[in-house]
Amino acid sequence: MMSVIRINTTDKHIIHLAAIVGGTKSILYKKADLLAYDCDGFTIHKHLPRAVVFPKNTEEVSKLVKYCSEHGLPFLARGAGTGLSGGAIPVNGEVIISMVRMKKLISVDLENRRAVVEPGFVNLKLTNSISDRGYYYAPDPSSQYCCTIGGNVAENAGGAHCLKYGVTTNHILGLEVVLPNGDIIEIGRYGVLDEPGYDLLGVLTGSEGTLGIVTKITVRILKNPEGKQTVLAYFDKVEDGSQAVSDIISAGIVPAALEMMDKTAIEAVEAAAFPVGHPKDIEAVLLIEVDGITAGIEEQINQILEVCKKSNVREVRAAKDEEERGRWWANRKTGFGAMGAISPDYLVQDGVIPRSKLPEILRKIAQISEESGLRIANIFHAGDGNLHPLVLFDARKPGEIERALEAGSACLKACAEVGGTITGEHGVGIEKREEMWFVFKEEEILAQTNIREVFNPDNLLNAGKLFPTPGRCVEIKKEMKV
Amino acid sequence: MSVKESELNQEPPCTSSLGNYLWSDPPQEKKWADCVHCGMCLESCPTYEQSGEEQHSPRGRVYLIKAVAEGKLNVDEHFADPVFSCLDCRACTTACPVDVDVGGLIEEARGQIRQAIPLKGWKGAVNKFFLHGVFPHPNRLHTLGDLLRFYQKSGLQNVVRKTKLINIMPQHLMELESIMPEVKGSVRKNNPSVIKTKGETKNEVSLLTGCVMDVFFSDINQSTINVLTRNGNDVSIPENQTCCGALHVHAGDREMGRKLAKQNIIAFEDADKVIVNAAGCGCMMKEYSELFRDEPEWEERAKVFEEKVVDISKYLYDTGYEKPKAMINTRITYHDACHLAHGQGVRKEPRDILLDIPGVEMVHMPNADRCCGSAGIYNITNPEMADAVLKSKMKNVPEGVEMISMGNPGCMMQMALGVQKYGRNQKIVHTVQLLDWAYQKEEGDSNDVSHKN
Numbered sequence: 028m029m030s031v032i033r034i035n036t037t038d039k040h041i042i043h044l045a046a047i048v049g050g051t052k053s054i055l056y057k058k059a060d061l062l063a064y065d066c067d068g069f070t071i072h073k074h075l076p077r078a079v080v081f082p083k084n085t086e087e088v089s090k091l092v093k094y095c096s097e098h099g100l101p102f103l104a105r106g107a108g109t110g111l112s113g114g115a116i117p118v119n120g121e122v123i124i125s126m127v128r129m130k131k132l133i134s135v136d137l138e139n140r141r142a143v144v145e146p147g148f149v150n151l152k153l154t155n156s157i158s159d160r161g162y163y164y165a166p167d168p169s170s171q172y173c174c175t176i177g178g179n180v181a182e183n184a185g186g187a188h189c190l191k192y193g194v195t196t197n198h199i200l201g202l203e204v205v206l207p208n209g210d211i212i213e214i215g216r217y218g219v220l221d222e223p224g225y226d227l228l229g230v231l232t233g234s235e236g237t238l239g240i241v242t243k244i245t246v247r248i249l250k251n252p253e254g255k256q257t258v259l260a261y262f263d264k265v266e267d268g269s270q271a272v273s274d275i276i277s278a279g280i281v282p283a284a285l286e287m288m289d290k291t292a293i294e295a296v297e298a299a300a301f302p303v304g305h306p307k308d309i310e311a312v313l314l315i316e317v318d319g320i321t322a323g324i325e326e327q328i329n330q331i332l333e334v335c336k337k338s339n340v341r342e343v344r345a346a347k348d349e350e351e352r353g354r355w356w357a358n359r360k361t362g363f364g365a366m367g368a369i370s371p372d373y374l375v376q377d378g379v380i381p382r383s384k385l386p387e388i389l390r391k392i393a394q395i396s397e398e399s400g401l402r403i404a405n406i407f408h409a410g411d412g413n414l415h416p417l418v419l420f421d422a423r424k425p426g427e428i429e430r431a432l433e434a435g436s437a438c439l440k441a442c443a444e445v446g447g448t449i450t451g452e453h454g455v456g457i458e459k460r461e462e463m464w465f466v467f468k469e470e471e472i473l474a475q476t477n478i479r480e481v482f483n484p485d486n487l488l489n490a491g492k493l494f495p496t497p498g499r500c501v502e503i504k505k506e507m508k509v
Numbered sequence: 510m511s512v513k514e515s516e517l518n519q520e521p522p523c524t525s526s527l528g529n530y531l532w533s534d535p536p537q538e539k540k541w542a543d544c545v546h547c548g549m550c551l552e553s554c555p556t557y558e559q560s561g562e563e564q565h566s567p568r569g570r571v572y573l574i575k576a577v578a579e580g581k582l583n584v585d586e587h588f589a590d591p592v593f594s595c596l597d598c599r600a601c602t603t604a605c606p607v608d609v610d611v612g613g614l615i616e617e618a619r620g621q622i623r624q625a626i627p628l629k630g631w632k633g634a635v636n637k638f639f640l641h642g643v644f645p646h647p648n649r650l651h652t653l654g655d656l657l658r659f660y661q662k663s664g665l666q667n668v669v670r671k672t673k674l675i676n677i678m679p680q681h682l683m684e685l686e687s688i689m690p691e692v693k694g695s696v697r698k699n700n701p702s703v704i705k706t707k708g709e710t711k712n713e714v715s716l717l718t719g720c721v722m723d724v725f726f727s728d729i730n731q732s733t734i735n736v737l738t739r740n741g742n743d744v745s746i747p748e749n750q751t752c753c754g755a756l757h758v759h760a761g762d763r764e765m766g767r768k769l770a771k772q773n774i775i776a777f778e779d780a781d782k783v784i785v786n787a788a789g790c791g792c793m794m795k796e797y798s799e800l801f802r803d804e805p806e807w808e809e810r811a812k813v814f815e816e817k818v819v820d821i822s823k824y825l826y827d828t829g830y831e832k833p834k835a836m837i838n839t840r841i842t843y844h845d846a847c848h849l850a851h852g853q854g855v856r857k858e859p860r861d862i863l864l865d866i867p868g869v870e871m872v873h874m875p876n877a878d879r880c881c882g883s884a885g886i887y888n889i890t891n892p893e894m895a896d897a898v899l900k901s902k903m904k905n906v907p908e909g910v911e912m913i914s915m916g917n918p919g920c921m922m923q924m925a926l927g928v929q930k931y932g933r934n935q936k937i938v939h940t941v942q943l944l945d946w947a948y949q950k951e952e953g954d955s956n957d958v959s960h961k962n
Contacts, residue, residue, distance in 0.1 A: 055562065055564075057587050058582070058587070059564070059573065059582055059585075059587035059588050059590075059591070060562070060564050060587070060591075062564075062572070062573060062576055062581065062582060063562075063563040063564040063566075063569035063572055063573060063591075064563055066546070068546060068547060068548055070545070070546050079562075079563075081561060081562075107548055107551055108548060108563060109547065109548035109551075125561065127561035128561045130561075147561070149552060170547070170548060170549065172549060172552055172604070173548050173549060173550075173551040173552040174548075299606050299607045299608075300605060300606055300607055300608045301606065361549065361606035362606075363545070363547055363606075364545060364547035364549050364605065364606030364607060365606045365607060366545055367542075367543035367544060367545040367547075367606065367607040367609070368543060368606075368607045371542050371543075372545065373545055
């Protein structure tokens with residue numbers, strides 16, 4: 028078999044890996060090709076992989092993993108590479124196992140409301156494939172146009188509509204997983220939410236590619252809501268916007284989505300490709316969507332309009348048609364990329380706070396921005412207190428990367444201090460490893476790395492992600508106490 | 510060595526080198542500065558869809574182009590591969606949250622590559638023959654057209670096909686031969702230099718007849734003239750106009766692109782409007798100023814020129830056209846040419862024109878603005894990828910439609926190939942052709958009526 032592979036390299040591992048995936052069209056190993064894989068959506072750390080391989084099925088994944096594991100080669104899985112915490116960056120010169128060619132929609136079972144997909148299947152394509160029959164897949168990260176469901180499982184991805192419907196883990200019914208020794212296991216085979224034994228689905232989902240490589244996913248699909256309506260509200264003061272958020276939830280309304288952008292974020296989205304004409308002088312815009320049975324929607328919308336008016340809203344209105352609604356969402360969902368219009372680089376953070384602390388945390392972030400001399404835009408899923416401070420910087424200016432990282436870390440520390448945590452949906456990756464100390468004690472980290480030991484004893488799979496380097500904890504704790 | 514080559518090309522050696530880009534006119538930093546690597550472009554890219562490889566995605570290509578400027582990568586064969594595998598379809602710019610001009614970067618990078626690694630062997634010869642020897646010279650192109658016409662009419666085509674002599678050609682060229690449109694007479698040769706409207710003159714416009722267009726698609730040029738004159742436009746065909754240069758710029762031959770651009774800018778100096786019926790040409794001509802970053806005087810002239818260039822469908826839509834009265838009962842679908850939809854933002858106008866024809870029923874094509882794989886001469890240079898892209902495209906052509914309408918000759922040839930290759934039976938038409946037929950039918954009908962009277 029190997030003799031048929033004609034490959035121009037002296038690295039015997041590459042020759043073997045190429046043989047497993049059936050030839051040179053399924054492996055990249057030249058520098059110019061590898062360079063495009065030295066980072067993902069998190070561009071601050073970069074490292075060249077040893078090779079990138081493209082398996083076509085579970086068996087090939089298993090063989091690749093087995094080969095790597097037997098030969099002590101570090102390896103990791105990568106989806107579309109849109110992750111924002113560096114989970115797919117080959118910091119140890121890994122062999123990247125790219126899952127993007129395993130992109131089939133295997134089956135759709137409308138009666139039991141589930142679908143089976145390969146990990147490289149793109150999130151939005153699932154909804155697009157079933158929407159004509161009245162169904163959709165709920166988790167909707169902003170990158171849903173191109174991110175893969177396999178990547179969503181690894182990161183336990185969230186999205187604007189997770190306020191009402193929950194994050195990825197609430198929609199996963201079963202997984203086929205290749206373990207780091209090459210064994211193939213199936214969990215959640217029967218597609219019920221509470222299976223006997225440990226909740227391995229829960230453990231695997233959000234494990235950031237450190238426990239195994241998912242090769243098949245059974246997801247829940249939902250019936251399209253009968254109706255939906257979206258409200259846009261402009262506030263002169265962030266405090267008023269935050270108050271409106273709290274009051275909407277207190278009124279007993281569960282919006283499908285409740286999003287906020289601050290002044291700097293508005294500046295970016297308005298300068299980018301999908302502007303909608305937000306006024307430049309407001310401090311906050313809220314995007315509030317309700318869905319469900321048509322009969323109840325109008326009443327909820329009226330309630331929301333009332334609440335906003337009580338909170339000194341400058342202007343509030345419901346979308347006049349689907350086209351306008353679509354434009355509002357395109358403007359919001361391309362918000363991160365839009366930062367390119369006002370800054371050469373950005374670093375997005377992913378803190379979570381109790382909703383009531385919103386005005387307080389925004390004041391702190393403003394202070395951090397001032398101290399670091401870097402602008403910080405804020406885009407957040409205000410309804411569930413998941414905020415995304417976007418630290419704007421210019422990597423070409425000496426010292427700016429470091430200052431951006433410091434400012435980002437300071438934002439997370441502030442979140443932790445008000446009783447929140449350091450990530451809501453983007454994952455820890457390499458970016459927030461040390462910040463784990465802000466929210467976990469040593470024993471708690473250990474309990475988790477012990478789990479990793481069981482699945483991934485040699486730590487060849489995606490090493491150096493998710494958990495802090497041992498020994499740094501003492502310093503950080505000191506810092507926390509100060 | 511690099512200096513020698515640049516002397517050969519009579520360019521100032523290395524005046525504005527950037528990282529490992531050693532020649533003038535390198536990819537512009539301001540074009541990639543906005544890219545934050547978010548990946549929103551990935552799924553819009555036909556080559557990424559096929560390969561799943563990051564370096565064949567818009568984000569990856571921009572990253573590599575930037576890497577050369579940063580000195581991390583050389584301008585060599587490995588760099589050339591992702592840069593030349595791009596279809597230059599611009600779908601990524603539509604998807605991009607900040608409108609990064611990936612197409613522009615690709616064209617500039619190709620300019621650098623072709624200077625660093627000139628094409629050699631038969632590829633170089635073929636390139637030189639067509640790009641320098643034929644396209645810029647209307648007469649030679651027409652001679653070639655006459656030869657082809659002879660080939661088609663004399664029975665030689667039949668002989669070649671029947672004797673299997675054709676099998677000496679590579680598969681993809683054989684396929685192209687089979688869908689080669691029938692060569693008709695040139696509108697440039699057969700019309701006066703100004704064609705007057707029959708009614709009152711409302712506007713005076715000039716028409717780009719194009720290079721290939723006037724040989725292979727002269728009937729579309731004729732239809733364009735017909736619909737323009739029908740709607741109160743006097744149409745002039747400036748004599749010294751030439752090929753728009755898009756194929757040259759796409760191939761990295763920016764020097765020839767500049768020459769042709771200058772010739773057209775001069776040829777259309779007196780025109781108020783330059784009407785174009787080929788999306789690829791229109792898009793190129795609306796970007797002429799990009800070629801003259803080092804020649805401020807020409808850059809200014811190019812900018813003035815760009816403002817005058819307008820696609821035929823947009824021109825008719827903006828200035829108004831008579832709705833045809835005759836019925837053309839047909840079910841059609843519309844394919845967005847990349848350089849019309851992504852390149853010029855023209856999507857609604859041609860659809861509205863088609864819907865204004867009584868009897869036309871429009872069926873939506875999913876992913877209508879997805880590239881068909883033609884991409885200038887991409888289907889000749891990268892046949893494998895072009896065919897994969899075409900195959901995806903054809904899957905989206907709805908069942909039961911009789912025609913596929915579009916606004917670009919390259920797409921028309923590629924889609925005709927798709928129809929033949931994948932067992933479909935649609936007729937491929939240009940938007941203005943359908944409108945012209947409706948007008949002609951109307952005139953025919955009224956003639957019929959007058960006969961009866």
